[in-house]
Amino acid sequence: IWTGLLPAPPLPQRTMAKQYDVLFRLLLLGDSGVGKTCLLCRFTDNEFHSSHISTIGVDFKMKTLEIDGIKVRIQIWDTAGQERYQTITKQYYRRAQGIFLVYDITSERSFQHIMKWASDVDEYAPDHVQKILIGNKSDEDQKRQVAREQGSKLAKTYGMDFFETSACTNYNIKESFTRLTELVLQANKKELDVLRVPFSEELSIADLEEEETQRDAGSSSQKNCWC
Numbered sequence: 001i002w003t004g005l006l007p008a009p010p011l012p013q014r015t016m017a018k019q020y021d022v023l024f025r026l027l028l029l030g031d032s033g034v035g036k037t038c039l040l041c042r043f044t045d046n047e048f049h050s051s052h053i054s055t056i057g058v059d060f061k062m063k064t065l066e067i068d069g070i071k072v073r074i075q076i077w078d079t080a081g082q083e084r085y086q087t088i089t090k091q092y093y094r095r096a097q098g099i100f101l102v103y104d105i106t107s108e109r110s111f112q113h114i115m116k117w118a119s120d121v122d123e124y125a126p127d128h129v130q131k132i133l134i135g136n137k138s139d140e141d142q143k144r145q146v147a148r149e150q151g152s153k154l155a156k157t158y159g160m161d162f163f164e165t166s167a168c169t170n171y172n173i174k175e176s177f178t179r180l181t182e183l184v185l186q187a188n189k190k191e192l193d194v195l196r197v198p199f200s201e202e203l204s205i206a207d208l209e210e211e212e213t214q215r216d217a218g219s220s221s222q223k224n225c226w227c
């Protein structure tokens with residue numbers, strides 16, 4: 001059947017469906033190899049890769065969650081843990097509203113480095129940024145070097161929530177992403193009330209954010225070419 005002359009279907013009208021109410025940026029930080037990219041892939045695509053392909057610079061994925069009837073679009077920035085990318089990755093701290101500090105329960109070293117990551121956050125992220133501590137690879141209990149209690153004690157010292165997770169078995173993944181998003185939502189409640197005025201205005205704010213995101217993505221892919 002010749003369909004070449006059929007008109008293209010109309011583009012979906014952006015004004016018809018409200019896609020989200022608010023957009024937040026979350027950031028994944030921690031040493032190389034702790035599983036930041038795997039946590040993100042598990043959360044957004046329900047996938048797990050057993051090979052370690054080090055992230056170059058930064059990358060991001062999006063997901064929408066509904067919390068208390070509010071559609072929250074989260075843009076999750078996945079940073080490279082390798083030292084040589086830190087000049088780039090630090091540029092992303094200041095625009096984050098929530099940060100995951102990630103270590104690997106089979107690596108004492110990655111746990112000790114949390115102090116360094118936390119002090120970088122103090123220096124480069126906004127004051128009101130929400131943080132949670134993640135001890136990943138909880139499935140590898142036989143190789144454990146960091147006791148659960150050590151993680152929860154450190155989190156307490158910093159006043160953060162704490163989760164042990166496994167990107168491999170999908171343990172506590174949705175819970176930890178949802179928790180950080182809830183914290184950010186609570187912390188930004190005032191601004192959110194401003195956003196929740198007339199529907200048309202809400203949408204245009206969302207559109208602006210979307211455009212900004214596309215610009216960000218453009219600049220991030222340029223920065224990804226770091227070789």
Ligand SMILES: Nc1nc2c(ncn2[C@@H]2O[C@H](COP(=O)(O)OP(=O)(O)OP(=O)(O)O)[C@@H](O)[C@H]2O)c(=O)[nH]1
Pocket residue numbers: 030031032033034035036037038039049050051052053054055056079080081082136137138139140165166167168169
């Ligand atoms: N057993 C187990 N292995 C995991 C888990 N999460 C990640 N890994 C493995 O750990 C390695 C590193 O994972 P990545 O997600 O690439 O680590 P990363 O933190 O993004 O590393 P950089 O991008 O270099 O900063 C990979 O071989 C993963 O398969 C987990 O929950 N359990």
Ligand SMILES: [Mg+2]
Pocket residue numbers: 036037038053054055078079080081
């Ligand atoms: Mg990575």
